[in-house]
Amino acid sequence: MSTPQVITCKAAVAWGAGEALVIEEVEVSPPQPMEIRIKVVSTSLCRSDLSAWESHAIFPRIFGHEASGIVESVGQGVTEFKEGDHVLTVFIGECISCRQCTSGKSNTCLKGEPVYDYCAVSSFSEYTVVHSGCAVKLSPLAPLEKICLLSCGVAAGLGAAWNVADVSKGSTVVIFGLGTVGLSVAQASKLRGASRIIGVDNNPQKCENAFGVTEVVIKCITDGRADFSFECGWGLTVTLGVPKVKLEMSARYGLLLMGRTLKGSLFWGWKPKSDLPSLVKKYLNKEIQIDDYITHNLPFDDINKAFNLMKEGKCQRCVIHMPR
Structure with missing residues (x-):
């Protein structure tokens, strides 16, 4: 097998907060030990990409983390993947060998040093290099142009409801x-048998297209009495969004005494390699569906259109298709 060389390819580079991304040529290094280089096939835009792009993050930067692709080359020591494997990228790794991965109590992998790109992936590029712990091997039967949503968005909601909240039959x-x-x-x-699923949003377009919920409102109609809520409520509250500004939280002690529970969910209780397959x-x-979340399919050259659609609240997921 020949030694992998530097690849020159196109990437969407963000040069400043809120500035239009510029598609330009970049050099992608060969994979280092325990890394793999992926030819990105499809990548979708996540709200966290938008939030980071609008903030004063590190620039220049290549965003993107929900992606599917094909392994182009592997670094020294990688035995799990080979050239041609179909993979899903994930922003939280699973090396399978560290104390956290083997504990059975945590999905926070302790592998290596932090990678200063975006979410350890940077998929808004024709090629990207990730740690082998940040990729999940896929069945070749899985459609790459759709399955990328399981990198983050769809897996987030499923995991928050099943793993973190453990939504029960008949609940609200x-x-x-x-x-x-x-x-x-x-x-x-719905798959767990919840009797009422109340969706709350201040975007009328989102309310009109809210499939899967039983009721849609602009304000809460439960008087705070819901068995499970996602952001606020009574009983169990699960947080799974990315805050834009204030990272600190405070709560009245009396609320905890009344039995309210607040839970966070890093990667929503999933262990990537163990659970995503x-x-x-x-x-x-056909036990779960993904297709209906995809409202727009766009070529890579239109990536700024995807950002604008999400910023204006006019899409669910935009899937960006890379040049073949």
């Missing part, structure tokens, strides 16, 4: 925010 669920994540919570809650299998078996 309130979902604040009817984007892809919120509607995935609705799908998961089961979600792919559910999709292939």
